[in-house]
Amino acid sequence: MRNNKAILFVFTVLLMLFHISLANASHTPVKFEVDKNYPPFSYTSDGRIYGFAIDLANLVFEPDKFKLELSSDEWSQVYKKLVEGKIDATAPVAIIEERKEEVYFSKPIFTRHVGLYTQKGFSGNISLKNLKDFKVGVMKADYTETYLKEKLGVKRYYTYPTVEDLIFALIDGNIEAALMSQEVANYFLIKNNLSDRTQLKIKNIFTVKSAFAVNKKRPELVSYINQRLDYLINKGIFDELYCNYFSTYSPEYYEKKNRQILLSALYLLIIILFATSVIIFVMTRINRGLERGKQAYEKYAQLLAENANAIVLTLNLKGEIIYFNKFAEQITGYKSEEVVGKKWVDIFIPSHRREYIENLFKRIAEVKILNDHENEIVTKNGDIRWILWNNTLIESSYLNEPLIISTGLDITQIKRTQQLLEESYEEIEQTNQELINTLEILNKQSEMLQEEKEKYKFLVENVSDCIWEIDFNEKKIEFYGRLKDQFDIDVIKSKNDFSAWLEFFHEDDRSTVFKKLQDAILLHEEKVEFESRIRDKHGNWRWISSHVQILYNEEGKPEKIIAVNIDWTAKKEYEHRIEYIAYYDTLTGLPNRKLFEERLESLIEKAEAEKTQGAVVLIDIDNFKDINDLYGHEAGDEYLIAVTKKVLEYLNSIKLDTFFARVGGDEFAVILDGLAKKEEVIEVCTKLLGIFESEIYIQKIEGCIFTSASIGVSFYPDDGKSVKEIFRNVDMALSSAKENGKNDFQIFMPFMLMKNFKKIEIEKSLKKAIEADQFELYYQPVINLRNMEIHSVEALLRWHLPGKGIISPLEFIPVAEESGLIVRIGEMVIEKAFSDLKEWENKGIDYLHIAINLSTRQFKTKFFEKMVQKQIERYGVNPQKISFEITETGAVENFDVSLKILSFLCQLGIKFLIDDFGTGYSSLIYLRRLPIGGVKIDRSFISEIELSKESRAIVEGIILMAHKLDLKVIAEGVETKRELEILKEIGCDFAQGYLFSKPVPKTEIEKLLIERKIFV
Template sequence: MKRIRMLVNTVLAVIIIFFLSPAYAGHTPVKFEVDKSYPPFSYTSGGRIYGFTIDLANLVFEPDKFKLALSSDTWNQVYKKLVEGKIDVAAPVAIVEERKKEVYFSKPIFTRHVGLYTSKEFSKNITLKNLEDFKVGVMQSDYTETLLKEKLGVNRYYTYPTIEDLIYALVDGKIDAALMSQEIANYFLVKNGLRDRAELKIKNIFTVKSAFAVSKKRPELVAYINQRLNFLTNKGIFDELYYNYFSTYSPEYYERKNRQIVISSLYLLLIILFAASVAIFVMTRINRRLEHGKQAYEKYAQLLAENANAIVLTLNLNGEIIYFNKFAQELTGYKSEEVVGKKWVDIFIPPHRREYIENLFKRIAEEKILNNHENEIVTKDGDIKWILWNNTLIESPYLNEPMIISTGLDITQIKTTQQLLQQSYKKIERTNQELLNTLEILNRQSKALEEEKEKYKFLIENGSDCIWEIDFKEKNIEFYGRLKDLFDIKAVKSKNDFSAWLDFFHPDDRSTVFKKLQDAILLHEENLEFEARIRDKNGNWHWMSAHVQIFYNEEGKPEKIIAVNIDWTAKKEYEQKIEYIAYYDALTSLPNRKLFEEVLEDFIKKAEEEKAQGAVILIDIDNFKDINDLYGHEAGDEYLKAVCQKVLEYLKSLNLNTFFARVGGDEFAVVLHGLAKKEEVIEVCTHLLNIFESEIYIEKLERDLFASASMGISFYPDDGRSVKEIFRNVDMALSSAKENGKNDFQIFLPFMLTKNLKKIEIEKGLKKAIETDQFELYYQPVINLKDMEIHSVEALLRWISPEKGMISPLEFIPVAEESGLIVKIGEMVIEKAFSDLKEWEKKGIDYLHMAINLSARQFKTKFFENMVQKLIERYSIDPKKISFEITETGAVENFDVSLKILSFLCQMGIKFLIDDFGTGYSSLIYLKRLPIGGVKIDRSFISELEVSKENKAIVEGIILMAHKIDLKVVAEGVETKRQLEILKEVGCDLAQGYLFSKPLPKAEVEKLLIARKITV
């Protein structure tokens, strides 16, 4: 029960943290990290961080504005994290120029002095000039390392991660000297009792200011820190904190503490004795003067003053020193001849107090006596001494002028003691307040414990866990918690058998649970965890996570088992859902690429073991993007689900081991395992093509959609013995099917590897050609057959490679199409053609029309029409002078998309020609519906025009049909005069070919354009 109580307490703690955590939600977090061993600035003890820097940071960052996250590490790690932005602030950090490039600094918070320390036993002559001859150590990544290397020129030295490691290395004789901060070193030596083992050999070599260092990612913190430091300084809070740390463990601390009481008592007694002596001295002087005369008095007064254990001065009313006794000389360090005749304030009074002392002399002149006055003086060495003064003005006929006699007692030690006492009082007040706070916390905790007991009782009875307590000795089972009501506990208890609780578990889990318990008991283990299914009263199964504690008696035998059971049914369902998301496509519910690759790997291994064969079919839906663009993604998704269902139904009907998956947006893959012969794949692919070609009704659109598919085939293990190889091969086969016109399938053949490598090389060259503008436009004139004048030019792309010369378009255009580079290249062609046309217009060639070839992929690119419109506006081109040539297959494919684009551009005035007419797949009905301006008869019909009656009839028929629907006709590939004559006879409108001119560079074709008339 004790362990159950601990568990419940832990749960409650988590709940409390959960509900309290929003209280910090509005605070800005600040990650503050310090050196874990850098006392008294920072050090760790009992898992907590202490020190001056920690206390100062808590004062700087106001808790109602910032949530301070404290941490510690070695100094080099702290600074590295600060530079990388992993923490926000670190301190104290020495302000070094090279660090200003990496972090921001606040205003300096104090100055550190750097000195050279050696062990007490070290007797060699070490100076700053011969440091290279000795083993010198510094803290790793500390500012002292930078000073040693850059300022003192020492390149061979030893580094230590903490100040503690460095000092112990010094006193243990591992190094000869250590360059350290005097403040840190002195503190550590005193605190750890090492003053008699190390000493400061050379002090104050450098002075370095230290500050808060702020990450470059949090510049806003610098101004805030500076503002808070100013506030703390002005209020005296910073000074109080500083004295608390750096006066407590100074080297003279313990000696002063012992002398304070004695010194305080002695000085109080001395004041009384001295006052009495002065009174006796004055009375004696008067009596002696009356009785023995002036000479006897002066001798006595001088003797008394010289041997007094106090300062005795005589000054005139201007403050000039007349007499300066022996004690005053010893205390201040000045000899009498150095000060007599000079003004007191100029030598001994700090500048900021001089005006005040000058006014004090005036008060003495008016009031005659001014006693018990305290002020500080500066000695010859620059030390500050506090003096208690008694001042008397003497006026006598024996004196040439009035004279001030001042006696002063050194009360420096008393003032120091007062300061220490004041600090002690403040510490006591703070300690008392802390005790009161602690008492309040204890009272609250005591109250909270009572509440915890009640909560514990409530959780046991009403919590969501079900707790089982099995007593082996009594053979008794007890159940606690709300979930116990779900189970038939009475049935178990009525059996009076401690093992009857196993009946709760699923039959598949009972043996596992029993074995885990048995093994734990045999190994004498106390803790055990397992997951299993448990049946409730209604016969439903719940996944439970059991955390078991086994208790043993003195003989080592199990005495009791307590098991806390958590209902993980929802968690298990969530895990199954996550697993489904990881391995299945959300839209089609098909396996995804990850699962497909795992299954394929198993199939390949099985094929090798069984000497069997299988095939992978990679399917790509042709132009599926156009369906999404035209009808929307919802319609596209509905189409995918419908076509996938048809494919699944077909594959299930096969007498093969099949696996179907979605491996990309519009890509699918099929595994056919256990093929009797490879020819079976041909039959499957043919049927799959028919499925994709068939019309599918889309309810959202209330119409049918159809598409086509391209497929690649690769056999395993013949074509490859790994998933990577098979996918590479099947992908190349798919590319080949697309190159052959799509709506087809292709089996992988070895030559495709070589072809693919060449294709990769061409694609790489094309990318470079685009970057370095290796493309050039050639132009071929198009002739009006009525007047034999140039009507237009066709822009033809040429790739001029610096390494290979001119590369044929037949070689690089297919690669550009497949890779998608044709879109960028096509845009360059259009812009160059528009630019040249505008240039020719400026030269007076304003009759000319420009024909530009478009690829199907370029034509269907998103925003194609917007790009054309912008270029027309940029070059101020008349759209009526532009015609785009597109193949009939490209125009009819995805007819609705083509119609939309063509209609938009035609409204601007741009014409469209069907290129290579008669060679592609088209329907005259579709062509009639498209806004086409003309057709170009393919050269294959023109080349045999003279000898083939069939070709002549076809050409004549095309021209007649085109004219009937108001289309212009262009014949391409005209090379003989007889071909020209026949074309004129049958009424052809325009022609182009080598009979008139081959394609020419811009400069050469320009000459023909100026002449315009063509003679053959």
């Protein structure tokens, strides 16, 4: 069977390679490495790499073209590998001249700003000129080091491998100033609540553009990266990613965003021009009947000038104002008669900018059109307002001289808040509709209308989107705007039937569009809005948002339909993408927890109404973290995809209605709806356990992974009538399955709820106990077996609950672990133990060592080592007399983190012991790499050492291996003299147990400590 599998595997691989060679395409590997601690650009956590650079790289390198191999290291090593060709690319890298000779750069992706940070309240007179007189730190091999050394002339400084080390060196007073990226520093300080510990003394010392850096052996990657960056920027994906990481921490982001808002404002101005274009077009039609429409045209022109929600100016080449509309009066505070005939720069432009604006007029005369220009103006009351201008030179005008037509949008408020921009959009849209309605009341003489037509036709020569007009009287359709060129309008216009415009729309949208317009006409409504799909010239369907105005005659019959159509395709694609992310897991493609809960809620309601029943099956993969730790997250992801496929195949094969989702990192959930009897669930759970127990081949490691799962079950609506109740119950059932040794399933029972309530009560009491200091330390002596003298004591926690006496640690420690209270309790234990140790030293008991138990959660707490160091300094104890006991599993879990913490504390002199050795993750290979001082053999082995040869052999083996690794051995739970004799015979170093003393309060242990010698 295994040979067949091997042959099948080899054949599959060859087939894949043959297919790839035929297609002349491959998943080209790209080795992409980043700084392992440079948040938010890149950082590592739980063995995985995160950050802006990683997310951007995943977006840039398309998975169907490139296989991205991610890794991290200290920055100096990353850059060295890039230059040597050991990796292909990295980001972000500051673009400096020295590096251009060593690597290629992509287009810049953003700008970094460098500042000088000091401690809060630093009073030294520090500046760039005297920086060499202070203790300054920078990141090693960073562009800031180059600048400090070569530009500022500082030769003596301190380097640190990571930003975290640099900032803590500043906070701890090891350096007086730190030169670093403001984006990275602000991110780290704000995220870790350290802003009140530092200050930005000198900001924006210099800026540097950053980009992807590529090894010179891979030049083809540069053009590809640039192409992908352009695509991501144009689609708005880059800005969305940038916002996720930097909107809270980077003022430069807002500057960039403001520029985008200005473009949006320009877009809104164009919409105004759309409406005006429509008006001019209709005015042209009405001009055919001048005898009955003269006054209407005049009225229209007047209303247009008064209601246009933008500044409209006409100036001659001298800069003298010819026309000044009502909106300009509102913005500036000047009346038209106050400014017409006067020079624009003399009234509105600050003196230091006048020469620039006059040169700008000359520039307009040369280039004819000058758009997207912004500058500040001074209003009548002295306020400064920012205006975004579009300028067009009209060489042949109604005044027989060249004129400049300028339209300006006030962007002052837009710069302050995007919300006001959106409100302004609604007002502009309303104004557009009102402008169209004014067509019915035009009643001015044709001569004045013609003059106004010549003025305003200059404003509407360019329209970005598509406008279509249906004329019911002439039975035809017309199209305007640049967007119309993307659609095959000639086919529509060539047909005699003017209603053929409906063929523009997707067949699924035609009836909806027609009904909306038909209903509006029946109800005599003037405005209609809808979204639909239109095919472009390339055969692709594009989404448009249509804003329609229906014009009626005096008899109430529709005469014209005018619509402004905006390309909505990118917005729709973004909405679909967001919707998918919101409801589906991107790795497995399964529904996520949100969609699962929505489906469950509807099925519970259905079950109650129809008197049926269903079940929720919650699956948790046992020890899945070990897979990630041992084989890497890529292997873990591959396993999740493979096991998902197997579960789906099984669920699709059974007759029950099922819904399968991924509700957590290593958690899945299944809904079994319409159960005929509850016993059906037992068969399903048994099959599911079998699937998770079976071997699964993983390509990443070229081998199989074996694991198991724990399952909880809860029935609806019997166990609960809400999603919250069902999830609470199924979680308790799952916890029960794990407590039973895992690889099991448990069905929710009411007693589990009572057990959970008891856990909640214990948690409440624990919180009160912490505040009331109801905890006490008991001590048990540890005996040196060479001389039978007390060597140390182990601190053991006891809880005195008023009214109930002493609560067993077995009862409250698991609750404290789960709730996180163990961290605060652990700190109290350390404080009390250090205090007692110091007190005994003062009493002359200076030989004593003390051992303190640490929970895994407490041990991995952020800044744990700093807390221990602080308590050592507070009580003045000798760290060489302190030992911390941790479990085997806790020691190797997150191995790199453990190594860092243990190494730091060991440098202080603290020793570490592995508690309950032999019962957990027994791996002397791991333990050999950790700075461990000894191991404690679990009492389960010691209790059988007299009668069981196997137990004695195990204990002897542990002692032998430990001594080979230069580790001391402590035997726990020694209760008989014979056990003591055997331990001495096989070379055990230390022992503790009831044979010598049970755990006793501080006052009682002092008596034994004074005597020191133990007699048994």
